[in-house]
Amino acid sequence: MKKLTILLILLTLNSCVSQVKKDSIQKYYFYFDRTQPNMKVYGKLHELRYLYEINNPHNYEPIIFIPKDSIVKKISIKKLKSYDVKDYKWLNNFSGLEIDKFFLKNTPKKEFYLIEKKRSNKILYLREVEFIMEID
Numbered sequence: 001m002k003k004l005t006i007l008l009i010l011l012t013l014n015s016c017v018s019q020v021k022k023d024s025i026q027k028y029y030f031y032f033d034r035t036q037p038n039m040k041v042y043g044k045l046h047e048l049r050y051l052y053e054i055n056n057p058h059n060y061e062p063i064i065f066i067p068k069d070s071i072v073k074k075i076s077i078k079k080l081k082s083y084d085v086k087d088y089k090w091l092n093n094f095s096g097l098e099i100d101k102f103f104l105k106n107t108p109k110k111e112f113y114l115i116e117k118k119r120s121n122k123i124l125y126l127r128e129v130e131f132i133m134e135i136d
Helices: 002-023 077-082 088-092 096-104
Strands: 026-033 039-042 049-052 063-076 110-117 123-132
Touching: 026 049, 063 077, 063 110, 077 123
Parallel strands: 026 110
Antiparallel strands: 039 049, 049 063, 063 123, 110 123
């Protein structure tokens, strides 16, 4: 009986630890609208860069995202509310030091995604990205 109790406790702890590991990755979604003048796309087709020009007296550096190779999925506008999407106004509130801390400090682990609006107001594109903060 004692061994069974210890086994149950260990199984419970193991499932809790694995759940914490899964939850420790924070996902951040950034809305990117190609029609917005402070958001620009540049580069070759397979090496696109997504640039947010920041208009903040404490931070003049643009924020640049490099997407991974493919679109993860298409999202309808109606489902956008299910994501905690960060917008241009949210990014523009950071100072240079705060933005460095947010993007470069990887504790807890972070994943970044762009939710991109191209031309259609009905379909958005979710893209996983790698992040850089310098113009290349």
